[in-house]
Amino acid sequence: MASEARNDRMIVGAASAGTVFEWYDFYLYGSLTAFISLHFFSGVNETTGFILALMAFAAGFAVRPFGAIVFGRLGDLWGRKNTFLVTMLLMGLSTFAVGLLPDYSQIGIAAPILLVLLRLLQGLALGGEYGGAATYVAEHAPDGKRGLYTSWIQTTATLGLFLSLVVIILVRTQVGEDAFKAWGWRIPFLVSAVLLALSMWIRLKLNESPVFQKMVDEGRTSKKPLTEAFADRANLKLILLALVGLTAGQAVVWYTGQFYSLFFLEKTLKVDGLTTNALVATALLIGTPFFVVFGWLSDKIGRKPIILAGCLLAVLTYFPIFKALTHAANPALAAASASAPVTVIADPADCAFQFDPIGKKAFASSCDIAKSALASAGVSYRNESAPAGALARVRVGQAEIASIDGRSLTGKALADARAAWTKSLSATLAGAGYPAKADPARINKPLVVGLLTLLVLYVTMVYGPVAAALVEMFPARIRYTSMSLPYHIGNGWFGGFLPATAFAMVAASGDIYRGLWYPIVIAAITLVAGGFFLREMRGAPID
Known part of the structure; x- marks a missing residue:
C-alpha cells in the first residue's frame, strides 16, 4: 500500500510539474502584454496596439481546438505519455524563440507576424497537453478519488501563471524598470529552455496509462478516433453539451479571475505593473489550494453543483467586485468619476469603433481622438449626441474642452x-x-488582495472539478479526442478572446465595466444549459 501511494504521488506530481512549466510558457505572454505591445505593435496608436497585442495573445487560444483534434487523435492512437512529450517540446521551443525574436523597430511588420506564428504553435501544443495530462492522471486514480487526483492538474494553470509572475517580478527588480522595458522582458522567455529540459526529464520517467495499456493489450484501441468521436451522433451530442453546459462558463470565469482582473488593474486603474503582478500573485498563492479542496469535495457531492455554483456567483457578483476594486486600487479615480463625470459630446456619425486588425486606420475624427485619449487614460465617460457635423467636445465636470479634427493631417503633423x-x-x-x-x-x-482572492476562489470552483467531469463523460477509446475539443473550444475561444473583446467593448462604450457583460452572459448560458441538461457522472467507470 505504501509503495502504491508513493507511485500515485509520483504520477500526479510528474504529470502536474510538466504541465505547470507548459502553462508558464503560455502565460508569459499574457503577463507581458504591455511590453509585447510596445515592442511588436509600435507602428499603430496606443489603443489599437494594445488590442492587437491582446488579439495576438488570443491567437494562441484560437488554435487550441485544432491542437486538441490533432494531438487528441494521436493520444488515442499512440498513447497518453508519448503525445504530451511532443506537445511539451513544441511549447518550450516556441516560447524560447519569442525571447530571441527581433522587434518592430528592427524588422518591421515581420515582427508581429512571426510573433503570432509562434503564438499559434504554442496554442497547438497546449491544445494537446491538457487532455493528455488530465486523462493520464484520471486513468491512474482509484475509484472515489478521481476529483481529488485530477484537481492537482487543475492547479497547474494557476501555478504556471504564478510562476511566470514571480519570474517577472524577480527580473524587474534585478535589472530595473528601464532595462526591463528595453530588453529584460525577454529573460523570462529564455528561462523556459531550462524548464523545458527539466520537465522533459520528469515526463520521460512516466509509464503509459494503465487504461490505455489494457486497451492495447486487448486490441480495443480506436483505429479512427476522429470518426468515432464526431461521426457518432450520441458522442457528438455529449461534446456539444460539455462545451455549452460546462467549459464555456468555466472558461470565462477562469479568465476573468486570473487575466482580465490583471488587465483591469494595470491598464484601466493605472496601477503600476510591478505592484499589479505582486497583488495578483499573492491572490493566486492564497487561492490555489482550493482547487484541491473543490476537487476533493466533488468526489463527495458531485462535479456539477460546484461548477454551476461558481458560475452563479460570478453572474451575481462581478459588477460589485470590480467596482470595489476601483475604489480600493485607485480611490482618486473613483472619487473623480463621481464628482466630475466625463461626457463626450459628438456627432454619432463621427465616431468609429476603434479597432483596426491591420493597424492602418488613423481614427482622426474629433470624436475618435477624444475617445481614444480617454480610453488610454482609463477614464469612464458617457456619450451625448451633438448636431451633425459638430466638432466633438469633452465635458469634465463643469469644464469643457473642444477636440480637434485631424482628418486633414497626416504623419508627424497628426x-x-x-x-x-x-x-x-x-x-x-x-x-x-x-x-x-x-x-x-x-x-x-489588503482589500485588493481580498477581492482578487475572491475571484480566484470562483476560478477554483469551476475549474477544480472540471477535469474529472470531462473524463467521466467519454469512453476510454476516444477519451483524449472527445474531452480535449470542448475543453479547448471553451477555454481557447470563449475564454481566450475575453480580454480583447472586453477591452474593445470598454473602448467603444466608455464604461470601464462594460466588458464584464461578456463573461456574465456566457456564464449564465452555461448555468442554464448545465443545470437542465448536464448529467452528474461522479463515480462512473472509466475503463
Missing part, C-alpha cells in the same frame, strides 16, 4: 496635433482630480 491635444485634456482631467497613475500609498492592498 501625431503632434494629437499629442498636444491629449496634453491639454490631461491637464483638464488633472484639474478635476483624475490621477495619471494610481497612487501606491493610497492603494488598499
